[in-house]
Amino acid sequence: MNQTASVLVEVKNIYLRFQQYTALQDVSLAVKRGEIITLIGPNGAGKTSLVKVILGLLSPQQGQVYRHAHLKIGYMPQRLSIDMALPLTVERFLRLSGTSARSQIHKILEEVGGLALLQRPLQQISGGELQRVLLARALLRDPDLLVLDEPIQGVDVGGQYELYKLISRIRNQRGCGVLMVSHDLHLVMATTDHVICLNQHICCSGHPSIVSRHPAYLSLFGGVHLPNDLAVYTHHHHCAEHSITENPSIEPVTQNSPANDANSQTTQAINRTLL
Numbered sequence: 001m002n003q004t005a006s007v008l009v010e011v012k013n014i015y016l017r018f019q020q021y022t023a024l025q026d027v028s029l030a031v032k033r034g035e036i037i038t039l040i041g042p043n044g045a046g047k048t049s050l051v052k053v054i055l056g057l058l059s060p061q062q063g064q065v066y067r068h069a070h071l072k073i074g075y076m077p078q079r080l081s082i083d084m085a086l087p088l089t090v091e092r093f094l095r096l097s098g099t100s101a102r103s104q105i106h107k108i109l110e111e112v113g114g115l116a117l118l119q120r121p122l123q124q125i126s127g128g129e130l131q132r133v134l135l136a137r138a139l140l141r142d143p144d145l146l147v148l149d150e151p152i153q154g155v156d157v158g159g160q161y162e163l164y165k166l167i168s169r170i171r172n173q174r175g176c177g178v179l180m181v182s183h184d185l186h187l188v189m190a191t192t193d194h195v196i197c198l199n200q201h202i203c204c205s206g207h208p209s210i211v212s213r214h215p216a217y218l219s220l221f222g223g224v225h226l227p228n229d230l231a232v233y234t235h236h237h238h239c240a241e242h243s244i245t246e247n248p249s250i251e252p253v254t255q256n257s258p259a260n261d262a263n264s265q266t267t268q269a270i271n272r273t274l275l
């Protein structure tokens with residue numbers, strides 16, 4: 001079996017600088033179909049910047065970005081750039097992303113447990129309800145890859161757990177890949193396959209139970225007592241556990257090769273949904 005066939009996106013050896021400040025150093029990762037990958041790291045670690053590089057919204061100074069041909073991405077941004085004073089129902093807001101079919105909007109809102117919100121004014125719904133609406137918007141394109149930048153913002157603790165369970169259920173039912181950003185590893189532990197701990201570079205990565213005991217993770221997020229019988233994970237800076245060597249169905253799209261039509265359409269579609 002071709003191990004690289006299910007890779008949806010891959011970035012290799014990314015360096016990103018803002019003027020003199022280096023936000024990302026030698027970062028590599030890949031997301032496969034059916035897999036949930038979580039990026040964790042402290043404030044300013046470069047998580048959103050990395051997401052934007054993957055989406056094609058930021059161009060790194062070095063490195064390569066590959067996206068599967070005709071990849072459809074559903075993106076849930078960290079911040080909603082919309083004037084909340086605008087009188088906009090949830091349904092109208094979802095229609096702004098280009099979907100006119102009412103039945104489709106109903107179906108997706110039902111999937112995220114938000115059908116009752118359909119005719120509610122957007123500015124009156126709670127933080128947790130808004131996150132479900134934003135998730136619905138990301139799903140409207142029937143994405144191969146869901147990219148969720150801090151999906152639990154503004155959600156209370158019980159709601160956070162429910163939202164992660166919902167994301168996991170969506171992955172199981174749709175078989176899409178999920179890349180999400182989180183601040184709290186323990187909340188996502190049960191619902192993520194692979195964690196990447198980022199602090200400009202990749203400090204450690206692997207299964208959440210391993211990362212949660214890794215010295216680099218502990219030095220960033222504070223220690224817990226380790227049981228003696230737990231295996232110690234070997235730390236690799238700049239590791240790329242899903243590295244691929246060759247895949248004709250994966251297309252390079254960064255600076256050394258112009259974006260093809262499908263990829264530029266993806267980027268345009270993402271930009272449209274950013275409002």
Ligand SMILES: Nc1ncnc2c1ncn2[C@@H]1O[C@H](COP(=O)(O)OP(=O)(O)OP(=O)(O)O)[C@@H](O)[C@H]1O
Nearest residue numbers: 018019021023041042043044045046047048049050
């Ligand atoms: N457009 C920009 N111009 C200059 N600096 C930027 C820009 N975007 C991000 N940065 C800087 O890059 C660093 C990484 O920012 P980024 O938003 O990627 O971090 P983050 O890990 O997502 O943080 P948070 O958890 O607080 O959202 C920060 O120091 C930020 O100030």
